[in-house]
Amino acid sequence: MDLFSNLALGFEVVWKIIWWSPSLLPGLSIPVPINLLLCFIGCLVGTLIGVLPGVGPIATIAMLLPITFGLDPVGALIMLAGIYYGAQYGGSTTAILVNIPGEATSVVTTLDGHQMAKQGRAGVALGIAAIGSFIAGSVATVLIAALGAPLTRLALLFGPAEYFSLMVMGLCFAVVLARGSILKAIAMIMMGLLLSTIGTDLETGQERMTFGFPPLSDGLDFAVLAMGIFGFAEVIKNLESPETRDVVRQKVGRLLPNLEEMKQSAAPIARGTVIGSILGILPGNGAVLGPFASYTLEKKLAKDPSRFGRGAIEGVAGPESANNAGAQTSFIPLLTLGIPPNAVMALMVGAMTIHGVIPGPQVMTKNPQLFWGMIASMWVGNLMLLIINLPLIGLWVKLLKVPYRLMFPAILLFCCIGIYSINNQPVDVAMTAFFGLFGYALIKFGFEPAPLLLGYVLGKLLEEKMRQALIISRGSFMTFVERPISAGLLIVAAVVLVVALLPSISKKRDVVFTENS
C-alpha cells in the first residue's frame, strides 16, 4: 500500500494551490494550481521548440533550461519533466508531418507515420501517437513508482566498485546501441571520458588540461558541450543541403482514430509499452532501441507485413508507445542510482544540481515531496500532452511551414541567450560555438556524437568511484571482479560487447540501423 500513499503524496504536490492576489485588484485572491500550470507551460513550450525540424529533445531542453531558474526546485523539475515530454512529442509530430526525425528514437515513426500523412491520415497518426504515448506513459509512471523504492534500497548496497562496474556496463551498452562502426563508438566514449577530465582535480585541486584558461577550471559545462554538438552543429549541417522539407500538403483530417483503428492499435500499444519500459531501464541509452524493437516485432507479427512502410497504423502505435515508455522509465536509473542513462537525463542532472538536488538514492528519503511530486507530474504531463496537442496540431503544421532560412537565426538566438543565461558568462557562448565546430567535424568524420556525450556525463562519477574503489582495495583491480555484484555487471558488459562484435550479429546490427534510417 506504500505505492498508493506515495502516489497520493505526489498528486498532492502536483495539485498544490497558491493564492495569488494581483496588485491591480486589491482584496481579490485567485487560486492558482501553480505546479499544474508549470507542467502545462512546460509541455506547451517543449512541444513548440521540439516541433522545429532539426531541434531534438537535447537541444530543446538545453535551450529552455534557463526558464526554470526562478522557480522552487519542485516546480522547476515538474516544468522540466513537462518540457521533456513536450520535446519528445514535438519530435514525433515533425517525424509524421515532415519526415524529419528530431532524434534517433523518432526515426521509426517517419516510416509509416509520414506515409499515413501522405494519405491524408496525418491526424489519425498524430492521434494514435498521442494516445499510445499516454497509455505507455501511464504504465511507465506506475512502474517507476513501484520500482523506485526497491531499487533505491538496492542502490544502498552499492559501493564504489559496483557503481564503477554499473557505469562501465552502461557505456558498453551505449557502444552497442550506437549507429555505425563499433570502433568509432568506443573512440567517442573515450573522447567523452577524456573531455570530462578537463578542470580541477577533485582530490588534489590541481588544474588539468585547462591551458591556464580560467573558465575551464570548473570543467566544461555539460549544456555548452551538448548545445554545441547537438544545437550548433546540427544547424550547420542542415544548412548544407538546400531545403527540401516536404510538409504534408494533404489534409490533416480527423484526429481521433475510429474503432477499427483502435482495435488494430491496441495490441501494438500494449507490446510497445512493455518493450519500451524494459529497455528504458537499461543504463546506456537502452530507450533508443525501444522503437526499433517494437517496429520489428510488429512487422514480424503482422498478417501482412508488406503494409509496413506504406502507412500501417501499427507501425506508428507500437514504436511511439515504446518511445514514450522508454523515455519515462529512463528516469529510473537516474532517480534511484543517480546515474543518467542518456544525454537527456544528463541534462536533467545538470538542471537538478542547479536547483540544489543531487540525484541518487537519497532524493527519495530526504526529499519525498520532490520525488513523488515529479513522478505524479509525469502522468499529468502525459495527460496534458493529449489534451493540449490534439487541438493545437493545426498550429504546429503552420509552424512547420516557416522556412528554415528564418528558423535557424531564431534557433541560434535562442541558443545564445539560453547558454548565456545558465552562468551569465559570455565566454560560454563562445565555447559553445567552438564545440559546434567540433561537433560538425565529428559529423563529417562519421562519428556518432551520442556516446561521446554519455561518456562525458559519466566521466567524473566514473573517475571518482574508480579512485575510491582502488583506495579501498589498496590499488588492486581485483576488487572489481571479486565483489559478486560488480563482477556480474562486468560480465554482462563483456558479453554485450563480445556479442556485438561477432560477425553475424554485427551484420544484423548494421541492417537494423541502416534499414530504418
Add this chain to the structure above:
Amino acid sequence: MATGQPGGGRKVGIASQQDFAGAVFLIVIGLGALWASSNLAMGTLRAMGPGMLPKSLAAIVVALGVLLLLTSLKVEGPKLDRWSARGLFFVLLGSCLFALTIRGSDLPFGLRLPAIGLIASGPLVAIVSAYASPETKWSEVLIFGTVMTAFCAAIFKYALGLPIPLAPWLLGY
C-alpha cells in the same frame, strides 16, 4: 588524396577517406591531450594522481586512432564530405559576436568592444548568421531578428527576470 582522381576505378592507398580523416582527428586530439596533461602526476594505483586518468584515456584515444587508421587503409568506406565553409563561418561568427558584445569585451591591441546588450546583440546574431544561408532575404531577416529579440527580451528579462543586460547604454541595465 590518393583516391582523388575522377573516374579512377582502382583505389590506391586509402580505402575509406572518412575513416582516415577521423583517425587523424583522433590521433591529433589524443596527442594534444597527452601533451596538455604532461605536467600532471600519475600517482600509483593505490593513490591515483590527477594525471592517471587523462593520460591513460589520451593514450587509448591515440591507440584507437591508429587502429582506425589501419582499418581505413583496408576496409572500403565512404568518402569525405565537402565542408560547407559558408554555414560554418557565419553561424560561428554570429554566436561569437553575441559573446563578445553582450557585455562588451577587451580585444588585443587595447581595443574594446562596447557592451551593447541584448537589444543590439540579438539582431546582430540573427543578421550575421543569416549570411550562412544563400536563400536569405534581407528585409525579412531585419524584421524577424528585431521581433525575435523583442520577444526574447520580454520573456527572459521581464517575465523571468534573468540578469541579461538589455541595453546598458540606453536603459542603464
